[in-house]
Amino acid sequence: MPKVVVVGAGIAGLSAGIYALKSGFDVTICESHTMPGGSCTSWRRKGYRFEGGMHWLNGSGDGKSLNRLWREVGAITGDTRVMYTDPFLVCDNNGQPVSLYRDIEKIEAHFYQTAPEDKANIRKLCRDIRRFARINIPITDIPRLKVREKKQLPLRELAGMIPALLRMGPLGNITTADYANRFRNPALRSLLSNVVGPGYDAISLFFILGCYVSGDGGYIEGGSLAMAGNMEKRFTGLGGEIRYGSPIDRALISGGRALGVSVREETVPADAVIVAADTLVAADALFDKPLEDPWVEAMRRGTDLTMNAFLCYGFEADLSGLPETAVFSLDKPLEYAGMTIGSLCFRNYARYPGYAPPGCSAVTVTLSKGDTYEYWKRAREKGEYETCKRELSDAVLSRLEAKYPAMKGKAAVRDTATPLTYERYCGTYHGSWMTRTAPGRRRVAYPCKVKGIDNVYFAGQRMMPPGGMPPALLSGRTAAQYLCRDFKREFVSP
Numbered sequence: 001m002p003k004v005v006v007v008g009a010g011i012a013g014l015s016a017g018i019y020a021l022k023s024g025f026d027v028t029i030c031e032s033h034t035m036p037g038g039s040c041t042s043w044r045r046k047g048y049r050f051e052g053g054m055h056w057l058n059g060s061g062d063g064k065s066l067n068r069l070w071r072e073v074g075a076i077t078g079d080t081r082v083m084y085t086d087p088f089l090v091c092d093n094n095g096q097p098v099s100l101y102r103d104i105e106k107i108e109a110h111f112y113q114t115a116p117e118d119k120a121n122i123r124k125l126c127r128d129i130r131r132f133a134r135i136n137i138p139i140t141d142i143p144r145l146k147v148r149e150k151k152q153l154p155l156r157e158l159a160g161m162i163p164a165l166l167r168m169g170p171l172g173n174i175t176t177a178d179y180a181n182r183f184r185n186p187a188l189r190s191l192l193s194n195v196v197g198p199g200y201d202a203i204s205l206f207f208i209l210g211c212y213v214s215g216d217g218g219y220i221e222g223g224s225l226a227m228a229g230n231m232e233k234r235f236t237g238l239g240g241e242i243r244y245g246s247p248i249d250r251a252l253i254s255g256g257r258a259l260g261v262s263v264r265e266e267t268v269p270a271d272a273v274i275v276a277a278d279t280l281v282a283a284d285a286l287f288d289k290p291l292e293d294p295w296v297e298a299m300r301r302g303t304d305l306t307m308n309a310f311l312c313y314g315f316e317a318d319l320s321g322l323p324e325t326a327v328f329s330l331d332k333p334l335e336y337a338g339m340t341i342g343s344l345c346f347r348n349y350a351r352y353p354g355y356a357p358p359g360c361s362a363v364t365v366t367l368s369k370g371d372t373y374e375y376w377k378r379a380r381e382k383g384e385y386e387t388c389k390r391e392l393s394d395a396v397l398s399r400l401e402a403k404y405p406a407m408k409g410k411a412a413v414r415d416t417a418t419p420l421t422y423e424r425y426c427g428t429y430h431g432s433w434m435t436r437t438a439p440g441r442r443r444v445a446y447p448c449k450v451k452g453i454d455n456v457y458f459a460g461q462r463m464m465p466p467g468g469m470p471p472a473l474l475s476g477r478t479a480a481q482y483l484c485r486d487f488k489r490e491f492v493s494p
């Protein structure tokens, strides 16, 4: 069996490894960390579990084409419970709460009642959400590949997606903030610009809203680590080997072919290498000189980073009366890293078993606007990193407490992850976890290979903007397909 080495046991690496194994390759994954999952991760602190990766999963819903792939790679099994929060987002704008429900009729009625002045725009919004709810991502195969089992969507289903596809042009040219500003009601404006974040293009907004109202976008019980663990189990169950604590420092290339990789100066020979570490980092660091293919250059130029800070709090209080995901506007904006943050979004895991000791609640706050990598790097260089983290944690906590008195004085555990944290533990470029698509940018999938090296393949969320877990899964599958085609093997799904 041809021997394949995969760099990284994130979702993309595990996906590539599972499909390659099933198609008859001998696969070893080398992972720098001591556990699988990469950015799809969570961690424990003093009895609290903080979910630092997946918050919603595209493909959690039965009947979705992606669901079938998540099942193939073992991320979702017959025993998996999926949680569907409803409402999935509550926005409290200066005391005027407005919610996003999973039922589009309910959203429409609620919005009309909240903002009668926006009736025409609400009608258009709901029409577009209904259009996007019909999207079921087609699972395609690369050309000239022998595939044992094709996954084609029925024509009727493909035709049903045309109205959404036609809206992608106009929505792709504006940000979600531009879109939200069409509404006169401030609570609706705030809600809509906070679903994905104000800087993303408006396709991302509708993609997510459509996903939620179509019965998708759930949270897998056990979260990120359960999913990654399930995939690891599927991989090793098929005979794959994972070497943890094995950072790959070089792909060994000679005469236009990879001969293997080096791990802490030990050579691991291979007939092919799948690079599933962050592509932006790998393209600069894993080869004798930085890769210069036009698509790699385009990725360097076209990737907007999405990492600001991720704050975790363990409250000695039962917060199950508060919403699970909420945004609220700040009376006193948060000034930090040269930015002004006017609202906060938190997730409350009080109703999730196993996330906190009895009677207590785990809460996380994601600051996703702006790239703060250089700010944190400078803070570390000046020896002020811990102080800056504490100050940010204090500033966010004081605003949470002011808004929700049940939290006041109850924060027993705190933890703050910065871009440097994600860079250190997951090896991601500047600690960023997605590949934001700014308006006007084409959402193209990058090619899986570079010119001049026959047997190196690339997978990972960056390969398919805007990134996230489904692109990681799909790109791993695509890399395995290129591998099969080059080695003249049939592609077999688990």
Ligand SMILES: Cc1cc2nc3c(=O)[nH]c(=O)nc-3n(C[C@H](O)[C@H](O)[C@H](O)COP(=O)(O)OP(=O)(O)OC[C@H]3O[C@@H](n4cnc5c(N)ncnc54)[C@H](O)[C@@H]3O)c2cc1C
Binding pocket: 007, 008, 009, 010, 011, 012, 013, 030, 031, 032, 033, 036, 037, 038, 039, 040, 041, 052, 053, 054, 055, 056, 057, 058, 246, 247, 248, 249, 276, 277, 278, 310, 366, 422, 425, 426, 427, 428, 433, 434, 459, 460, 461, 462, 467, 468, 469, 470, 472
């Ligand atoms: C706070 C947060 C919230 C998120 N929320 C969501 C969400 O709700 N929905 C969603 O779809 N996505 C979400 N994401 C994004 C999603 O988790 C990631 O985009 C996805 O998991 C990336 O997977 P990947 O396999 O491409 O890369 P990674 O997860 O980066 O995996 C790469 C792996 O390679 C390893 N590695 C790197 N370099 C080397 C090397 N030299 N040698 C060996 N191993 C190496 C790393 O340790 C890592 O394990 C979130 C991420 C974060 C951080």
